[in-house]
Structures are given as C-alpha cells and as structure tokens.
Amino acid sequence: MTKPQNVLDLKELRVDRGGVTVLDIPSFSLSENEFVSLIGPNGAGKSTLLLSLMGLMKRQSGSVCYRGSTVASSSQWLELRRRTAMVLQDPLLFDSTVFDNVASGLKLRGMGRGEIKKRVASYLERFNLGHMAERSARKLSGGEARRVSLARAFAVEPEVIFFDEPFANLDPPTRQALTEDMDRIIRDRGIAAILVTHDQSEALRMSQRIVVMNGGRIVQQGTPAAVMNHPVNEFVANFVGMETILEGEVKSNHEQQIAVQVAGREVDTVGDERPGAQVYCCIRPENVTVSVSHPDPKTSARNLYPGRVVEVSSMGPFLKLRLDCGFMLTAYVTRESFAKLELCEGKEVYASFKATSVHLIRRRAA
Amino acid sequence: MDVILEGLTKAFQLLASFDREVLGIALLSLKVSGLATLFSLLIGLSVGTLVALTSFPGKKILVSVVNTGMGLPPVVVGLFVSIMLWRNGPLGYLELLYTPTAIVIAQTVIATPIVMGVTIGAMQNLPASLRLQILALGATRTQLVWMLIKEARLPLMAGVMAGFGGVISEVGASIMVGGNVRGYTRVLTTATVMETGRGNFDMAIALSVILLLFCFAVNYLLTYIQQRERPR
Numbered sequence: 001m002t003k004p005q006n007v008l009d010l011k012e013l014r015v016d017r018g019g020v021t022v023l024d025i026p027s028f029s030l031s032e033n034e035f036v037s038l039i040g041p042n043g044a045g046k047s048t049l050l051l052s053l054m055g056l057m058k059r060q061s062g063s064v065c066y067r068g069s070t071v072a073s074s075s076q077w078l079e080l081r082r083r084t085a086m087v088l089q090d091p092l093l094f095d096s097t098v099f100d101n102v103a104s105g106l107k108l109r110g111m112g113r114g115e116i117k118k119r120v121a122s123y124l125e126r127f128n129l130g131h132m133a134e135r136s137a138r139k140l141s142g143g144e145a146r147r148v149s150l151a152r153a154f155a156v157e158p159e160v161i162f163f164d165e166p167f168a169n170l171d172p173p174t175r176q177a178l179t180e181d182m183d184r185i186i187r188d189r190g191i192a193a194i195l196v197t198h199d200q201s202e203a204l205r206m207s208q209r210i211v212v213m214n215g216g217r218i219v220q221q222g223t224p225a226a227v228m229n230h231p232v233n234e235f236v237a238n239f240v241g242m243e244t245i246l247e248g249e250v251k252s253n254h255e256q257q258i259a260v261q262v263a264g265r266e267v268d269t270v271g272d273e274r275p276g277a278q279v280y281c282c283i284r285p286e287n288v289t290v291s292v293s294h295p296d297p298k299t300s301a302r303n304l305y306p307g308r309v310v311e312v313s314s315m316g317p318f319l320k321l322r323l324d325c326g327f328m329l330t331a332y333v334t335r336e337s338f339a340k341l342e343l344c345e346g347k348e349v350y351a352s353f354k355a356t357s358v359h360l361i362r363r364r365a366a
Numbered sequence: 367m368d369v370i371l372e373g374l375t376k377a378f379q380l381l382a383s384f385d386r387e388v389l390g391i392a393l394l395s396l397k398v399s400g401l402a403t404l405f406s407l408l409i410g411l412s413v414g415t416l417v418a419l420t421s422f423p424g425k426k427i428l429v430s431v432v433n434t435g436m437g438l439p440p441v442v443v444g445l446f447v448s449i450m451l452w453r454n455g456p457l458g459y460l461e462l463l464y465t466p467t468a469i470v471i472a473q474t475v476i477a478t479p480i481v482m483g484v485t486i487g488a489m490q491n492l493p494a495s496l497r498l499q500i501l502a503l504g505a506t507r508t509q510l511v512w513m514l515i516k517e518a519r520l521p522l523m524a525g526v527m528a529g530f531g532g533v534i535s536e537v538g539a540s541i542m543v544g545g546n547v548r549g550y551t552r553v554l555t556t557a558t559v560m561e562t563g564r565g566n567f568d569m570a571i572a573l574s575v576i577l578l579l580f581c582f583a584v585n586y587l588l589t590y591i592q593q594r595e596r597p598r
Binding site: 051054056078082084085086088090092094095104105108109156162 | 498504
C-alpha cells in the first residue's frame, strides 16, 4: 500500500512575538482524511499553529506545502485559504441574515447567485438552520450562532478544516449535537481536520492522532491510546490524566450492562454502545484497587484480573503502579498500602475496578 | 411678546408660500453642506480605514490629532481657509474666495476629522479576530476592507450624520470664506445672522425653523441608528 499523500506539510516553523519564540515546530503534517486533535494548556501555541498553517501569522521562518507544492506568494496563500476553512471559538458572525452569513465564503469566491442559493440551502438544512435563514444573525442564541459559523465554514466545501475550540462554553447537549453534526459531515466528505480542544474525551472520540503541545513545541504525538497510555514525560502524563485507555470492541449489551473485548479479555461496564462498536475504555488510576490475594468474591467490583507489577514510580504522596493484566493498567496506591502489601516490581497481584468506573468513549474508525 | 408672535406668524407665511429667497438659501445650504459631507466621507473613510488597519510609528499621535480635529472651531478653519484663498495667498490664483466652492472647502476641512475619527474608532472597535475570520473565509485584501466597512456601517453612518450636522449649522467659516453674498453664497446660518442683525425677525425665524428641521432630521436618523439592536 502506498502511503497517502500529505495534504499539509509544515517545516521549520518559528514564530516570535516581542522577541520571545512562541512557536517552534520542526515539522508537522496532516494526511488525507486525517483528524488530528491539538491539546495543551493555554499559551501552548495551538491557535498560533492553526493560524500559521493558513498564513495568517507573521513568522520568522517556516514553509508550508499544500499537497506537495510550496505555498509562498500571497496569491498561493489565498488559494490555500480558499481550499480550507476555519471555525473559531467566537462565532464572529456578520451583521446580516443567517443566509448571508452562510453564503459569505461563497460570495468571496465569486460563485453565481443561483449556485450560492442551492449550496447555502443544503448546508442550512444539514445544520438544522433552514427555518431561520432570514433571521438576523444578531438575534441568535449561543448554540445557534455556533451552528451558523459551522455551516458557514462547511458551505465552502473545504478540503481541510481547522477548528479552534469551536464548542467551548456550550452546554453539554448542544455541544454533543454540534460535535455529531460536524463529525458526520467530515466523514461524509472525507475532509482532513485539525481540532484545538481542551476536552480530552472530544479529542479521544474524534481523532486518529493527538498532538500534545506545550510552550510552543510539540511534546508528543500519536494515536489517542498511545498518547494517553504512554505519555513521554511528566507534563503529558499530568495533562492527560486518564492513565488507562484501552482499545476494545463491544461484545454484548444486556440492558446497558456492556461487555467489551479488550486484548483477549473482557471488561464489564455500563453504557448505551451497541455490540460491534469500537470504543476506548478509560479508567482513572485512583479507581483501580490492588490486592495480593484473590479478594472476596462478594465485592461489587465487576472487573477482576490477575496481573503483575511491571513498573513502580513515585507520584508524591502515592505511588503509580503499571500492571500487566494482559493489557496495561495503571493504579495509584498510597505508600502505606505499598508497604503493607509488600509490593515490588514483578509481584503477582489482583487488580479490580467497578463496571461504573469505566468511562466508554466511542472511537472514530481509522 | 408681539415681536415673537408677529415674527412667528410671518415666518410661517414665508414657509407656507415657499418664498423663493428662503427656498434658494435652504437649497444652497443643503448643496454646500451635502457636498462637504460627501468629500469628507471620501477622505475620512479611506484615510481612517488605512490608519485603523495598519500600524506605524506615530499612529497614536496621529489619532490624537484627528480626535482633536473633531472639535475644530469653525472660525479657526475659516481663518485658515481665508488665508489660503486670499488674493495674495498660496491658492489665491484659483480665485475661490467668496464662492460656494470656498464654503465647501472650509466645511470639508471641518467635517473630515469627524468622519475620520469616527471611522478609526469604529474599525478599531471591531473584534481583532474578525479580520482573521474574514481572511480565513478566503477574502482578498480589498474584500477584507469592504467587509470590515460593512460590519462597521452603523457607527460610520453616525459619523457621517455628525459631520453633516456639524457643517450645516456652523456659521463662522461660511461667513468668512463665503462672504454671505445674496443669491450666491448666502446659506441658512449666515442669512440668519444677518437678518437678526437687521431686526428682520420673521425672516430669521423662518430660516431657523428650516435649519432646526434639518438638524432634527439628522438627529432622528442618528437616534434611529443608535437604537437599533447593538451587535453582541
């Protein structure tokens, strides 16, 4: 199989502001149909990276290639911006009707009136905005305004789309509805996308690759499972928090009691996912109980696995254990328990956690 | 009291009969101030937009100068334009002093800083990220500027109204550079000054009523614009 061509390639990017380097990215690329999430604390340079990819940020050095050809002149940047779209946290709608807002990108591209009408109507429909086409964009609720800004971005039918925290400060149901709409269109049209987000479950659910940034640099990138389970350093580990993330497939669902197949074992949990669904099982380390003998079968913990301690590291007042139970599981134990159970690397133990402490996230197919 | 009542009655008679002289003065005022506003819009909007959207050393000083110019005393402008247009002055060869054109020039000088100052303020008040959003939508530089002006259109209209309101009601510059020549450079304000001086209160009141109507119309429009729903 040939490697799919990259849509975007960025090399040696450096952005300085006030004499301080705020972004230093030796290389970054986005391949066809790929969905990448950028995560990291405020000021990590995530938004600056997006703006740089669109040529909207003054940079000290760096080159961007779009489908293999270097983007240099201002007309080439314009061409790139006309094949891409960006959705910012603030919807930034124009002071006109919903229709005009969704049509704005098409008008800028000089599209004919009839064609604009058809295109806008179809995107208003997709985002459930058909009934408010003639409404003033100033009179929309927060959720509606975000919906319009998404429709405006997708209406230009971009090949690549950039999202800069598009759903921040929205209530969870609205957020979920919008995320689903967005995800559906991206898949239907095979658009490559980069999402800047603070929401880890959003990043896990939607992306094939997660890029962790800090202080203007890329600290780690990889599949969601790799980044979450194998953080390269303490910063990433602290940032991602969710220590155990297991790829699995739902085997059965009896009245929301779910069995997930993970690395040849079964993890019991609860949820709505149907059999066959590809999921991540996320388990917080503080929810995992470690014992040295087979615990009381009357416990409410539905998941019990024999395993072995493979790594012990100090986390201040407690210790972090990496357990091999056929899959890798992370647990926190206090120093006191550690001593009492005479734990050490190589020790055979039992790990248990409750079905309700497993957080399921549906996984986007690669 | 009689003076006032008599004046009012006669004034309304003049208005109701569409007195040719009164009408001529009112039309000239509209023409001169309208043209001055138009020129100040052309200069103020383009320069103001340029200043607002670019950054250069001394920008703050320039903006302060423009803002000071928003309250330029008309007599000072009248004096300056008179000197420029004086027979021996730098632009004396144009022979424009005491012509309607001279009034248009003086009023343009008065209105331009108003339109420019409002333009700078309105453009700088737009969210900074709006520019990025418009460019990201695929706009060229020209399209960007056009869309920003469209977004700031309400305050810009308010600026134009303020400019027009300022020049149609100013008297100092008009009388200095226009000379209040009957049937030629006589405008509402200069005529009112003269008629009052002569004790022709009926004529003065008639002219003032028209001026007030113009000012009311301008202010009504301004209020209408400002009371429209504010952008979020």
